[in-house]
Amino acid sequence: MRLIINGEAQNICAKTLSELLSLMEYEGEWLATAVNGELVHREERAGHTLDENDRIEILTPMQGG
Amino acid sequence: MLNLYGAEIASRLLLGTARYPSPAILTEAVQRSQTAIVTVSLRRETAGGRNGGGFFDMIRALGVRVLPNTAGCHGVSEAVLTAKMAREVFQTNWIKLEVIGNHDTLQPDVFGLVEAARILSGEGFEVFPYTTDDLVVAERLLEAGCKVLMPWCAPIGSAAGPLNLSALRAIRGHFPEVPLIVDAGIGRPSHAATVMELGFDAVLLNTAVAGAGDPVSMAEAFARAIEAGHQAFGAGMLEPREMAVPSTPVIGTAVFA
Numbered sequence: 430m431r432l433i434i435n436g437e438a439q440n441i442c443a444k445t446l447s448e449l450l451s452l453m454e455y456e457g458e459w460l461a462t463a464v465n466g467e468l469v470h471r472e473e474r475a476g477h478t479l480d481e482n483d484r485i486e487i488l489t490p491m492q493g494g
Numbered sequence: 495m496l497n498l499y500g501a502e503i504a505s506r507l508l509l510g511t512a513r514y515p516s517p518a519i520l521t522e523a524v525q526r527s528q529t530a531i532v533t534v535s536l537r538r539e540t541a542g543g544r545n546g547g548g549f550f551d552m553i554r555a556l557g558v559r560v561l562p563n564t565a566g567c568h569g570v571s572e573a574v575l576t577a578k579m580a581r582e583v584f585q586t587n588w589i590k591l592e593v594i595g596n597h598d599t600l601q602p603d604v605f606g607l608v609e610a611a612r613i614l615s616g617e618g619f620e621v622f623p624y625t626t627d628d629l630v631v632a633e634r635l636l637e638a639g640c641k642v643l644m645p646w647c648a649p650i651g652s653a654a655g656p657l658n659l660s661a662l663r664a665i666r667g668h669f670p671e672v673p674l675i676v677d678a679g680i681g682r683p684s685h686a687a688t689v690m691e692l693g694f695d696a697v698l699l700n701t702a703v704a705g706a707g708d709p710v711s712m713a714e715a716f717a718r719a720i721e722a723g724h725q726a727f728g729a730g731m732l733e734p735r736e737m738a739v740p741s742t743p744v745i746g747t748a749v750f751a
Contacts, residue, residue, distance in 0.1 A: 435538040457543040459550040461536060461579035466571065468578040486538065488579050489546020490553065492520075493535025493563050494510030494650070494700030 433484040447474040449485065461488045496695055498642055498673055499588070499620040501559070505530045506690070506720050508561065508675065509713065510700025517552055519709050524556050527713035531559045533590055533698065535566075536580050550583075561622060563590035568603070570610045577614050589614060590622045590644070590677075600650040600678075604631045608638050615639025624677050627661035629668060636672065643672055644698060647689060648679025651701045655685035659692070666693045683712075683719030690723025691731065 431440055432449070443449035446462060446469055462469045463486040469477050479485075496503040509529040514520035524532060534553060539546050553560060562580035567573035570593060577589040593610055595603030602625050611621045615638055623635050627645045635643060645665060648654035656662060657679070666674060676689045677698040686697045697720050706712035 435540070454542045455539070457547045457550075459546050459583050460539070460543050461582040463575055463579060466575060468575060468582065470582060486579075487543075488536040488576075488583070489539040489543055490550040490583060491535045491537035491546060492510075492512040492514075492549065493533050493565050494512045494704075 430479065430481055432479065433482065435485070435487055444478055445475055446477040446479060446485070449479060450474065450487070455487060457489070459489050462486065463488075496673065498622075503530050503559075503696075504528075505717070506696040506724055507717050508533065508677075508696060508698040509703065510698070511553070512700055513704040514709060515704075517549075520704075521552065521556065522710045523703055523713040524558065526710050527703070527717045529558060529713075529717070531561050532556065533561045533563050533700070534584070535563050536576060536583065559588070560584050560586060561588050561590050562586065563624075564592045565590075566594065567592060568594050570606045570613070573606070573610045574613050577610075577619060578617075581619070587618055587620045588622065589619050590624060592624045601646070602626055604628065604634075607631075608634045611635055611640050612638040622675070627658050627665060629661070629664050632665050632669065636669070641672070642675065643669070644675045644677035646678040647676050647685070648681075650678045652679050653681025653702055654679055655681050656689055659688075662689060662692055662694070683715045686716055687719040687723035687726075690720050691726050693727050696720070 443452050465484050496506055505528050507527055507529045508531045509527055510533045562584050564573040564576040567576055573593045591610055593603045593606040594600055607623055611623050614621050621640045622642050622644050623640050624644050625631055632643050647656040673695045675696040675698050676694050680686050680699055681702050703709050703713045
């Protein structure tokens with residue numbers, strides 16, 4: 430399935446958002462996720478099914494001013 | 495003591511966490527400054543969460559409050575979504591709201607800022623808006639639900655110092671009860687002391703400390719200048735005048751001729 434992950438198109442077979450994070454070896458309580466411009470809470474990731482061409486953002490803490 | 499959205503804050507210096515020579519220097523600068531609040535950001539992760547995780551652990555170890563920002567956001571929906579993602583990660587309703595309107599000056603898009611502030615306030619966020627020194631915009635932000643204002647004194651990272659003292663004075667005068675934090679444009683401790691002497695409640699800094707030759711020492715210098723300016727405002731300063739006034743009493747002056 431074609432997904433846009435952090436701005437880059439990738440082909441990954443994942444049914445849900447949590448499955449995608451696991452396949453990509455993303456882990457940690459500090460991750461924030463959004464799909465198609467909407468926040469997906471941590472506890473909602475397992476139930477959030479993905480569709481072709483979904484835009485997924487995975488953000489983590491970074492230095493800032 | 496400084497009160498921000500009901501929280502009692504011991505220091506009047508808020509410190510950014512970007513552009514330090516090393517994590518160790520950042521940690522030491524935060525400690526030496528005795529700041530109680532640091533600003534952080536969110537960015538796309540490429541290392542499976544490991545980059546952000548390491549930084550997250552370091553920030554938590556500092557034992558200070560975290561003020562996440564929406565730095566780099568150029569639109570309302572982008573800023574609102576980033577704020578929500580920041581709340582998910584940092585477990586705080588505080589958000590330093592930035593909606594950038596111009597690439598060169600990094601000045602806020604004040605129209606988008608007010609709109610985003612209204613949306614986020616309605617969703618339970620406690621918004622710290624990075625704004626210009628415009629009085630009417632300040633009014634609109636307060637109407638939108640903001641209980642703190644963060645006007646710039648010069649463009650971000652410019653180190654130019656307060657460019658429009660009249661505007662800052664006007665904001666202070668119009669909103670005597672609103673916590674006011676000068677954000678952006680401070681370059682030197684004397685700049686920070688100047689805005690504190692105007693009666694501002696706090697200063698938010700990053701580049702002036704992180705980019706200094708000795709960031710740790712500079713962090714302390716700023717902390718002292720901010721406290722000195724705050725104390726001086728409370729003590730009541732003299733107004734400047736054109737002509738001299740003898741400081742030594744004239745009565746009893748010896749006459750030798």
